[in-house]
Amino acid sequence: MALKLTESEFEIERDPDKCISCQVCVRQCSNDVHDFDSDDDIIISDSQKCVGCHRCESMCPTGALKIKEREAQFKTNANWSAHHLHNLYKQADAGGVMLTGMGSDKPYPIYWDHILFNASQVTNPSIDPLREPMEIKTFIGKKSQELKFDNTGEEEKGFSIKLNTRLSPQLELSTPIMFSAMSYGSISFNACRSLAAASSGFGTYYNTGEGGLHRDLYKYAGNTIVQVASGRFGVDADYLNRGAAVEIKIGQGAKPGIGGHLPGEKVTRDISNTRMIPQGTDAISPAPHHDIYSIEDLSQLIHALKEATRWKKPVGVKVSAVHNIAPIASGIVRAGADFVTIDGLRGGTGAAPQAIRDNVGIPIELAVASVDERLREEGIRHRASILIAGSIRSSSDVIKAIALGADAVYIGTAALIVMGCHLCQKCYTGKCNWGIATQDPYLTKRLNPEIGTRRLLNLLRAWSLEIKEMLGGAGINAIESLRGNREHLRGVSISDRELSILGIKHAGEPW
Amino acid sequence: MDSCKTQLYKCEPKNTQEYFSRFRIPSGCAIFGIMDEAGTAFSGSSVIDGISLMRERSNGLGGGFAAYGIYPQYEDDWAFHILYDDKEAKSQAEDELGKSFKVLFSEEIPTRKVIGVEDPPILYRYFLKSASSLPSRKDNVNGADGEARSRTREEDYIVDFVMRVNRGITGAYIISSGKNMGIFKGVGYPEDIGNFFRLEQYRGHLWTSHGRFPTNSVGWWGGAHPFGLLDWSVVHNGEISSYGTNKRFVSGFGYECTLSTDTEVITYLFDLIARKQKVDLELIHMILAAPLWDEIERMPEDIKQAARALRILYGSALLNGPFSIIVGSNEFMYALNDRIKLRPMTAARKDDRLYVASEEAPLRLVCPSPDYVWRPGGGEPVIGRIKRAGKKEGHKAGAAVKQQDKGK
Amino acid sequence: MSGANKYDMETTQYLIIGNSASGLAAAGAIRSEDKKGRITILTEEEQVNYSKPLITYYLAGKVDLEKTGFKDRDFYTSNNISLLTGTRVISIDVEGSHVVTGGGKKIKFGKLLIASGGKPVIPKIKMTGFSHKKRQGCSLMDSSNYSSIKGVFTLTTLEDAMKVRDYIEKNEIGSATILGGGLIGLKSAEAFLELGIKINIVELADRILAATFDSRASSIIENAIEARGSSIHKDNTIDEIFIRSGRISGYRLRDGIEKNCRLLIIAVGVNPDLSFIDKGLIRAGRGIKVDGRMQTSAPNIYASGDVIEGPDILLGQNRNIAIWPLAVGQGNVAGSNMAGREAHYQGGYFMNSVEILGIPSISMGMTNVDVDDGSSVEVKTEFRPERNQYKKIVIRDNRVIGIIMIGNIERAGIYSGLIKNRIDLSGMKENIFREDFGIIHLPSDYKKHLVVGEGIEV
C-alpha cells in the first residue's frame, strides 16, 4: 500500500564514516531493515520496518549504527495521542485485535518504587554477609501439619528424638527466585534450556508454562515446575511425575481471563512432540479450564493431580491479580493448593491483546499485600506459599515482595532481558532477533544456551548477593524472618489508602 | 521531646498504653534469673542484688521481676496482677472479673515508698477460680488426656480473657495471669522497683528480673518487663529484627500483639509452640534460634530431619536479630541466645541453683563460688527444670509439654 | 657401542640412505621415538640439505641458495644425526647388516632405510658431431655420456640447477628446449619463463602433462605458454642432437624440423634408483616393494619415498608415485617402525600442484578415466576460458577419484580429503560443483568430523 498512515517509530542513524559495509546488520535483522547495495557498496536502512530491538546496533563492530526512538510527528494532542492514532490506523488496515508482547508499558503506579527498605542502626547490629552466614534458602509448600516426634533414647543419653511426621512436599529453593512459566513455543528451546540449566545449576526452579516438557530437558526435571493449563498441552502422568511440582494455570497477569494461541506455523515437529499435538496445528488454550467452572472444580483438579503424583509433589494454582484476588486466593488455599501464584498487572506475555494487557488486572504489590493479609486474617497463611510474578525487576523488588508477604518470586521478563531481550514487544511476530521468542532456526541459534545459562546464573547469584546484603543491613540473617515483615517497609509519596492496603507505614514513622 | 515526637502523627495516642501498642521501642537491657531446681524457695533479695549490679544496662525507664512459687496458699488458683490508671478502669475490670471468675481474694499489692519510683498506678492482685460456667468444668472426660485437654481449654480461656481486658478496658492492664506466680514491674531502675514491691519479703523458687534501657522517654508501668501470660514470663534483652514476621505469625493463631514489644511476641510464641502445639522444650531452640542450614546438614540423621522439619514449618517463628531471653514458668527456666550470639549471656550452676544473667559479674556477686560458669553458644538453650518429687500435678504449664512425651 | 669393533667397521643404529624428504622425515620420526640411538644419513650429493622441488625456484632466482633447505640448519645437530655427504652406496650386505660405500667404507647398521629417491631417465638419442657444418660422426647419447655434452642437462638435483644457472649466465641463453612435457619439464619451463627465457617443449604425447591433465587442461597451459612466444612440439621427440665443440648446437625433431639449441633439459622422467640393490635379496619391481610398515622383503631394511612402489588407493595396486607429500608420509611411517613404534602407511594417490605463468593448477588422483570401463564413472567439468579456469571432477561409485583445478584452486584440499577418505557423496554430487563449494556442502557425518572433530563435544 503506497499510502502510509502510520509513522515509523524509530530512526536509524548510520554514520557513513564508521560503516565499513561489513553487512553484519544486514545479516542480523529478521525484519529486513538493512539492505546492502553491492554496486555502490553502501547499506540502506528502512526505518519503517524497524521494531527497535537493537540487535544490529549491538552487533555493529564499529558503532556506526544508532537506533533512536522517533518522536511522533503528529500534531500534539493530549487526548488523541500518537499511540491511539497508530492503533487506529493499524486496526483500520487489518481489522483485528491489536496484539502486543511482554508486560504492559503503561505508566500505572509501580509501588516497588514507592516502598523503601530498612536497615539497622545502633540498637541492633547489622550483619555483614561476607563474614556471617546469611540464609536465603526458601521452602515452598504447605506448612500446616503438626509435627510429631518419637523419643528414641533414655534421658541420660541426652537429646535423642526422631521425627514421626512426613512433611508436606516442599520445593527447596537456594534463593527465593524462580523462573516464570514460559512455554516452549512461546520461547525457543534454547531459551527453555537456559532457564532449566540455570535453575538446576543454582538450585531453584523454572516453569514449563503450557508448553510441555521437552525430552532433552528431562535431565533438569528435578528443577522443573510443570504447568497444567487450560489447553492441557503436553500433560500426561509421566509429565506430572517428572516435575518437581505441578502448577495449575488459571490466569496470567498480562491477559487475565484470556486464553492463549500458538499459531500452527510455530508448532514445529519438536513442539508438536512436546505439546503432544499434531504438527502445524494451532495450539489453542481456552480462556477458562472447561473442567473448572467453580472453586470446587478446582479443588477436584488439585486433588486429582495430587493423586496422580502420589501426594509427593506440591500442587499450586496460578491466577492473575484481579480485583477480588484476596478471596480468590483464600478459596484456592482452602481448595487444597500448596502454593498460590499471583501474576500482576505488569506481567509479561508472548502475545496478548493490547487492550487486555494494558487495562485489566491490578498491580502485584497491592495483590500480594492483600492476599497475605487476608490469609493471615483467616489463619490459613501457613497452609500455602505465596509466589508472585509480574515485573520483578531487581533484587530490591524481591526483598520488598517478600517483606510484603510473598514466599518467593517468579521472574520472567528479567530472565529474558538477561538473555538479550530488548523489550521491543514483538514476541508475537515470531521474528525475535535475539533468538528468544521465535522458532525460526536461523534466529533460535542466536541464543547459545551455554551463554544464556551462564548469564541467568550470574543474575541469580548477583540478586542473591544483593538480597543478602540488604538482609544483613536490616540485621536479619535468614530470609524467613523477612517474610511478611512489613515493619521493614515504609512508603513514600503514596496515599493513606495505598499504605493501608500495603499494610505499611509511611516513611518517617517509627515502629 | 516526647510530646514533640507524638505530635508528628495525625492522631495522637489516646494514652501511654496505646502509645506502646503503636510504636515499637527498641531497648537495651539487663536480664537476670535464678532457679532452684529442687524447688526450694528463697527470698527475692538476691535477685535484686544481682540486677542492681547491672545498673548501667538500664536507664531507669523500666524494671521488673517475675517470681514463682510465691503464692503457695493459692497454689491452684489463678493469680492476677492488674494495674489501673484510675478507679473507673478498676471497677470496669472487676466487673469483668466477677463475670468470669470467682474472686477468692483480692488486695492492693503491698508497696513501700522509694525514691526514684514515682506516680505508681493502682496496683491490685486477685486470686481467682474459674466460674463454674466454664466449659472445662463441665467436661467429664476422665484420665490424664482428658484432664490435659480441659486444662488447655481453661488456659485458652484465660488467654482470651487477658487479651479482652488489656485490649478492651482503657486504663486496665493485666500484667500477670498465672498460678502461684507474679510479675512485679514498673517505671524505675529494677532494684528500686524491687524495693518498691518489697520483694525481699517474698520467697520463690524461680526469679527473673529485667532492667530496661528504652530509647524513648515515655514511662508506662505496663510497658516494663517481664511480660507475662499464664505462667509464662519473659525477660528479654535485644531487638528482634523479625518482629513483623513473628507478630503476623502469632496473629494468624489469634494472638494480638497489643504492646508492640519483642517480649510480648516471644511470650506468645512460647505459648503457641510450647503450650498449644506441645513442642518439646528441648526442641524449641530449633525454632526460635534455628540452627543454620549448614549446621543442620551436618547433624545426625534423626536430629537433622527433626531440625529441618521444625525450621521449614516454623520459619516465621524464628527470632532473628540480637537477643538473650529468660523464659520463666512454674516448671522450668529457659534461657536462650540468638543463633549467632549477638547479645551477651552467661550462666552458672551451684548445687541445685541455676543462674543466668547478661553478664558474669552479678552471677559472681550472688553466687561467689559456682560449680561452673559458662557462656552458652548462640542458639544453645539453658534449661532448668523443677525436680520436686511427689507433687500434685495439674497446675503446671510445663506439664503439658511432658505429657506429650508420655503419649508416644 | 662401536668401541670393541672400531677397527672393524663403523656401526650405527639407524642408517638412512637419502637426505631428502623421505629420509629426513624418517630421521625425525626415529628421533622422536628414540632419543639416543645413533642415526647416520648417507647422501651421494654434496649439499647438506635442500628441497628438490625448490631447485626450479632456485633456478628461476625466486629462492636463494641458502633458502633451498627445507629443514633448519641445526636439524642434524639438534637431532644428533651424522650426515655423510658425497657418499654413494655401492651395495647392501643384507646378511651382514652393512652397506658398502663408493669409498670402500663399510657401515654396519641396526636398521636401514633406503630413501635414495630416483634418477632421471636419459633416452638414447642419436648424436651427431659437427664442425663447420660438417658431420663429424655419429654416436648415441645415453646416461653414461649425456653429462659430458655442454648444454645438455637434467634437472633433478640442486647441483643440476646450479650448473644450469651457471651455464645460462655464462652463455647468455635466450631460449631453451625441454625434452619432456611432464612435471619436471613443466617446473623447468616455469623457471625459464620466470627468467625470460623462451622455451620449446618437446613432448612425445599429444599434449603436455598428459599423465595428470586431460586435453582441455593441457591446452590451457599450452595456450598460455604459446602466448608468451614459446612453442610446444607435441606428438614429437628429438631424433637427433647436434654437437659442436662438445656443445649442443641444435636438434632435429621426429617430424623433421631442425632447431638451433644451446640449452637442452632432459626431463622425460625419473626412475627409482635401484643401482645398488640386489633384487634377489630385496624384492623390487620398478621400485622397491614394501609392506604397510615400509619394510622391504629383507629384515631390518626399510624403504620409502620415490624409490619404492607404494599402494595407490585409487588404483588398488602398488606403483611408484614420486611426489613429495607421500615421500614425507612414508618416511614418517618407516622411521616410526624402525624405532619400534608400530605405524602403518595408508597409501596415497598422485597429486601435483604447479603454477605456470601465473596460472595455478592442481591435479589429483585419476583424471583421465575411461568412462566406458564398466564402473559407474561420472565426469563433471566446468570451463571458463575467459578466466583460464577449468575444473574437472571424476567420480566413481559416488566417490571422487580425480580432480583437476586450473585457474582457481581455492579449497582444493577439500577434494583431496574426499578422495583420501573415500567419502560417499550419494545425493550431494551437485554440491561439489558449486562456486561456493565448502565443507558445509559435504555429507553431514564427514562435515561433522571436519568441523567438530571426532568424538569432540564442545
Added chain:
Amino acid sequence: MKRIYINEEYCLGCRLCEIYCQVKHSKSKKMIKAFKKELSDVLPRVLVEEIGYNSFAIQCRHCADAPCVDACISGAMVKNENTGVVTCDEEKCVGCWSCIMVCPYGVIKRDLSSRKIASKCDLCEDEDIPVCVKNCPNEALKFGEIKDGGLTGSKKDVWSK
C-alpha cells in the same frame, strides 16, 4: 594444545570473526581504517560457510599430523612442537600451493597481495585468545583444550554456587 573448537550449532553467520581476523592481520589493525583503506590487502583467515540457517566458521585446525606440513616443499609450513601451532613462514613460502592441495579443510588461501604466499590462521599467537574467538558474539568458537572430556581454558564461569 589449545585450539579453536567450533560450535556450529550456535554460529550466527554474522561473520564478525572474518572481520576481526582481517583487522588483526591488517597493517593498521584499526577496523575502520583497515576496511576503508587497506581492505584489498587483507584476507580473512577464518571462513564462514553458510547455507540457510546452517553456518559455521572454520579456520586452520592445527592438525596433530598436519598434511600441509608434510606437503610443504620449502619448510615454510611448520608445526611448533611446543605450542602445536602450525604457521607458514612467509619468508620461506614459495607459493607452490602444495598445502592448499592437501588441506582437507580448505582453510589455506593464496595471498597474492605482495608475494604469492599461503595465508592461514596463525592462532593469533600474540594474543591470549584468537580474535575470532574473542569477538564471536555467541561463543560459536571456543579456544581451549579438551581435558577429561571437557573444554578447558575457555571463558571462565565466574559463577560458583
